[in-house]
Amino acid sequence: MLLSVIIPCFDEEAAAARFETELFQALEALGVPFEVIAVDDGSYDGTGGVLRNLAGERRNFKAKAHEYNRGLGQALRTGFASASGDWIATLDADLTFHPSQLRLLLDRQRETGADMVCGSPFLDPAGTAQVPWWRRLPSLAVNGLYRRLCGPALTAYTPIFRLYRAEALRSLRLESTGFEINAEIAARFLAAGLRVAEVPAVLTVRREGSSKLSPLRELWRHFRLGVRLSRSSQS
Numbered sequence: 184m185l186l187s188v189i190i191p192c193f194d195e196e197a198a199a200a201r202f203e204t205e206l207f208q209a210l211e212a213l214g215v216p217f218e219v220i221a222v223d224d225g226s227y228d229g230t231g232g233v234l235r236n237l238a239g240e241r242r243n244f245k246a247k248a249h250e251y252n253r254g255l256g257q258a259l260r261t262g263f264a265s266a267s268g269d270w271i272a273t274l275d276a277d278l279t280f281h282p283s284q285l286r287l288l289l290d291r292q293r294e295t296g297a298d299m300v301c302g303s304p305f306l307d308p309a310g311t312a313q314v315p316w317w318r319r320l321p322s323l324a325v326n327g328l329y330r331r332l333c334g335p336a337l338t339a340y341t342p343i344f345r346l347y348r349a350e351a352l353r354s355l356r357l358e359s360t361g362f363e364i365n366a367e368i369a370a371r372f373l374a375a376g377l378r379v380a381e382v383p384a385v386l387t388v389r390r391e392g393s394s395k396l397s398p399l400r401e402l403w404r405h406f407r408l409g410v411r412l413s414r415s416s417q418s
C-alpha cells in the first residue's frame with residue numbers, strides 16, 4: 184500500500200512551516216508508506232518557497248504549483264492527478280483535522296472495506312466543541328441539506344478530511360472548482376454505488392493565518408452543485 188496525502192495550500196506560509204515537524208511526525212507514526220503532495224494554488228505569500236524547500240529535503244514530499252489561484256477544487260484535482268498511491272487522503276493545510284487522526288480513517292477502512300471513509304466532526308459532540316457557533320451552525324445546515332439531497336449515509340458531506348480508494352476516485356468525473364468539491368465527491372461516490380463509511384473526527388481551530396472560506400461565494404457554489412446533483416439524480 185502507498186498512501187498519497189494531498190494538501191491544497193493557498194497563502195499558508197505559516198501553516199506550511201509546521202509540515203516539516205508536525206505533519207511528518209504524525210504521518211511516520213501511521214506506519215504505512217506515504218507521499219505528500221502539496222498544491223500551492225497561486226499563493227501571494229511565501230507558501231511556494233516553503234513547499235519547494237521541503238520538496239528539496241524530503242523524497243516523499245512533492246510540491247505542485249498553479250501559476251494563479253484556481254480554487255480548492257482545482258487544487259485537489261491537480262493533487263489527485265499527481266498521486267501515485269493506491270489510497271489517497273485529503274487534508275487541510277492548517278492541520279485542523281490533525282493528521283494523527285488518519286489512523287482512524289485507515290482503521291475504519293480496514294473494518295468496512297469501504298472505498299471512501301469520511302472523518303466526520305458531526306458524529307460526536309467533541310468533534311466540533313472547539314469550533315465557534317457561527318462556523319458550526321452554517322456548516323451543520325449545509326450538511327443537513329446534502330443529507331436530504333444525497334441520503335443519510337453520511338453526516339459529513341463538506342469536510343475535506345477523507346480517505347479514498349484511488350481507483351474509485353479516478354473513476355469519477357468531477358467538475359467543482361471551489362470548496363464544494365468535497366460534497367461533489369461524496370455525492371458521486373454514493374451515486375456510483377461505491378462503498379462509503381464514516382468515523383468521528385475532531386476539528387480544531389486554525390492556529391495561524393486566516394480562513395480562505397468566503398461564505399457567500401461558497402454558499403452560491405453549494406447551491407449550484409445542489410441543482411446539478413438533483414438534475415443528475417432525476418435523469
Ligand SMILES: Nc1nc2c(ncn2[C@@H]2O[C@H](COP(=O)(O)OP(=O)(O)O)[C@@H](O)[C@H]2O)c(=O)[nH]1
Binds near residue numbers: 194256275
Ligand atoms: N489550493 C487551494 N487551496 C485553498 C484555496 N482556498 C483554500 N484552500 C485551502 O483549503 C483548506 C481549507 O481552507 P481554510 O481557509 O482552512 O477554510 P476553513 O477551514 O473552512 O476556514 C486550506 O488548506 C487552504 O489553504 C484555494 O483557492 N486553493
Ligand SMILES: [Mg+2]
Binds near residue numbers: 275277389
Ligand atoms: Mg481550515
